[in-house]
Amino acid sequence: MKNVAILGSTGSIGRNSLEVIARQSDRFRATYLTANKNIDLLQEQIAQVHPRGVVVLDKCNASLLGKVLGDKTEILAGEEGLLEIVGREDVDIVISSLVGFAGLKPTIRAIQHGKTVALANKETLVVAGQLITSLVKKHGVQLVPIDSEHSAILQCLAGERRSDIAKLILTASGGPFLNRPLSEFDSITIKEALKHPTWAMGKKVTIDSATLMNKGLEVIEAHWLFDLPAEQIEVIIHPQSIIHSMVEFVDGSLKAQMGLPDMKIPIQYALSYPDRLPMNGKRVDFSELGSMTFFRPDRRKFRCLQIAFDVLAVGGTAPAVMNAANEIAVEAFLDGKIPFKKIPDLIEGAIASHRSISTPELENITEADGAARDYVHSCV
Numbered sequence: 001m002k003n004v005a006i007l008g009s010t011g012s013i014g015r016n017s018l019e020v021i022a023r024q025s026d027r028f029r030a031t032y033l034t035a036n037k038n039i040d041l042l043q044e045q046i047a048q049v050h051p052r053g054v055v056v057l058d059k060c061n062a063s064l065l066g067k068v069l070g071d072k073t074e075i076l077a078g079e080e081g082l083l084e085i086v087g088r089e090d091v092d093i094v095i096s097s098l099v100g101f102a103g104l105k106p107t108i109r110a111i112q113h114g115k116t117v118a119l120a121n122k123e124t125l126v127v128a129g130q131l132i133t134s135l136v137k138k139h140g141v142q143l144v145p146i147d148s149e150h151s152a153i154l155q156c157l158a159g160e161r162r163s164d165i166a167k168l169i170l171t172a173s174g175g176p177f178l179n180r181p182l183s184e185f186d187s188i189t190i191k192e193a194l195k196h197p198t199w200a201m202g203k204k205v206t207i208d209s210a211t212l213m214n215k216g217l218e219v220i221e222a223h224w225l226f227d228l229p230a231e232q233i234e235v236i237i238h239p240q241s242i243i244h245s246m247v248e249f250v251d252g253s254l255k256a257q258m259g260l261p262d263m264k265i266p267i268q269y270a271l272s273y274p275d276r277l278p279m280n281g282k283r284v285d286f287s288e289l290g291s292m293t294f295f296r297p298d299r300r301k302f303r304c305l306q307i308a309f310d311v312l313a314v315g316g317t318a319p320a321v322m323n324a325a326n327e328i329a330v331e332a333f334l335d336g337k338i339p340f341k342k343i344p345d346l347i348e349g350a351i352a353s354h355r356s357i358s359t360p361e362l363e364n365i366t367e368a369d370g371a372a373r374d375y376v377h378s379c380v
């Protein structure tokens, strides 16, 4: 039996993770759950899975929950609570599924404690890829991606030699604005941007998918996970989201990993890796699917994708600045404070105002993150 801590159990990945664990209850048990504000859902989850403890980031919400639950379940509060539980003995696997920069420190702490990390929080590798990969090596831990694209690549690489890889091909649905001309981007509404054509996800990642920043973050994530330069990472639009990514080998052979778009599949694979467990559910029916299509992404229309390639080339703290600026810009768009089209402008402004530090320590990354947030806040 493996004990699992789910960071962000009330989120989209967190809820899917709980479903996977419930179906595999003879192998996995959720010992810790965490939330930020959604204590109503957390309370329901506590009643269902009876974790040993929970963490609520917001301290007022933590004490509210404490009043309701009494001392039946241990309740910790704040970031200190997250850092505390990931190191506990009754945790074997940490599912890192907070959204944004908030996921970085708990993920680092989990690695330092030698826990297996199932990583959904791509921002962790974007902002601190060098630091994370060196910690992973130092502590000899397993870092397994949950992102469907990276899970696909991991599956394509099973039994292959690294030196035989020609390139990784990350697929992207293209988001809701794939076919909308740039000249009509001014009229994009929040509701339209939140309507992802193939995946149901949290709000931030859904907006990132609409700007294609999500794919940019994934390119950087792939760079660190698979230790390949940007020149060997390609992005292709595949609106049906059936091929989750591909690997091309030196002899021209390609391997693709396919399946219906359901995050429970990569979550379960990350928990059971390198084993595969059965999972019931709908399967791809090729006769129903009919066709699969592919297009080159338009990096002038979706500038965020180009920005991500650019900061990857600069390296150092530049990706952390891009990530922080994006988080605040997306928040501002969702709050109705800026139009959709302004998101890349703000990110570019933050990058232009920053001088990247190469080989950054956590302190440099945190500073760069804070400065970029301040910059975008001041523009909004």
Ligand SMILES: NC(=O)c1ccc[n+]([C@@H]2O[C@H](COP(=O)([O-])OP(=O)(O)OC[C@H]3O[C@@H](n4cnc5c(N)ncnc54)[C@H](OP(=O)(O)O)[C@@H]3O)[C@@H](O)[C@H]2O)c1
Pocket: 007, 008, 009, 010, 011, 012, 013, 014, 034, 035, 036, 037, 038, 039, 057, 097, 098, 099, 100, 102, 120, 121, 122, 123, 146, 147, 148, 199, 200, 201, 202, 203, 204, 205, 263
């Ligand atoms: N959703 C997907 O299908 C998908 C696929 C691939 C990768 N990912 C990645 O997985 C991560 C999570 O995505 P998601 O869609 O699951 O996000 P989400 O639905 O917004 O959930 C985020 C979770 O983190 C908690 N949280 C938010 N801000 C926090 C903070 N500052 N400190 C501590 N906890 C905080 C939320 O708590 P409350 O609910 O209480 O606010 C919630 O439990 C992201 O990095 C995303 O890019 C997601």
